Amino acid sequence: MRVCRRANFNAAHRLFRADWSDEKNQTIFGKCNNPNFHGHNYTLEVWIDGNIDPETGYVIDLKIVKDLIKSEIEERFDHRNLNLDCPEFDDLIPTAENISVVCFNLLRTKLDSKYSLTIRLWETENNIVEYSGQ
Ligand code: NI
Numbered sequence: 001m002r003v004c005r006r007a008n009f010n011a012a013h014r015l016f017r018a019d020w021s022d023e024k025n026q027t028i029f030g031k032c033n034n035p036n037f038h039g040h041n042y043t044l045e046v047w048i049d050g051n052i053d054p055e056t057g058y059v060i061d062l063k064i065v066k067d068l069i070k071s072e073i074e075e076r077f078d079h080r081n082l083n084l085d086c087p088e089f090d091d092l093i094p095t096a097e098n099i100s101v102v103c104f105n106l107l108r109t110k111l112d113s114k115y116s117l118t119i120r121l122w123e124t125e126n127n128i129v130e131y132s133g134q
Contacts, residue, residue, distance in 0.1 A: 002118075003058075004047045005065040009078035012037040013094040037081060040123050042096075044073060044103060049116035060115065072106040096123040100131040108133070 015032040016025040025033045032038070046069060050059045080086055082094035088102045100121040108117055118132040 001052055001059050002047050002049050003060065003062060003065075004045050005062045005069060007044045007046070007066070007069045007074060009042050009044065009074050010039060011042060011077050011080050011082050011094075012039045013082040013089075014038070015093055015095060017093065037083070042077075042099070043122035044069065045120040045122075046103075046107060047118040047120065048111070049118070050114060068107060068110050072110060073103055076106075096121050096127060096129045097131070100129050104131050104133060 013032075014034060014037045015029040020028070046065055048060050048065065052059055076088075077086060077099075082089045082099070086094075089098070092098050092102070100119045103121065104117060104119045107119070111117055116132070118130060120128060120130045122128050
């Protein structure tokens with residue numbers, strides 16, 4: 001059985017590598033390399049796989065997941081500049097792929113190992129990434 005809690009956060013980023021030339025950054029990252037950053041309204045889906053607890057009828061109380069997302073993700077990243085404000089991205093380009101890995105790792109350590117975890121991150125309506133730990 002799989003259950004999901006969805007959340008939103010707004011954040012700014014810039015995709016670039018300091019060890020590449022301006023020209024190469026522009027070729028690879030295009031508009032996402034805008035030096036003055038740009039923002040996204042991210043939608044995060046946290047999917048949890050487990051068995052239905054016969055006592056509660058829940059896989060997991062989604063209020064617990066809601067609170068975890070708030071403390072681990074929203075309070076860290078909402079209304080932040082991922083490049084400048086968030087040490088998680090000091091040495092990591094804040095692509096949707098890497099943001100989903102960071103979110104996965106933050107939540108994984110807080111979740112009982114009996115659950116499987118999948119992160120789905122919507123950067124735009126049409127650009128979506130998914131990470132389950134590999
Ligand atoms: Ni972007």
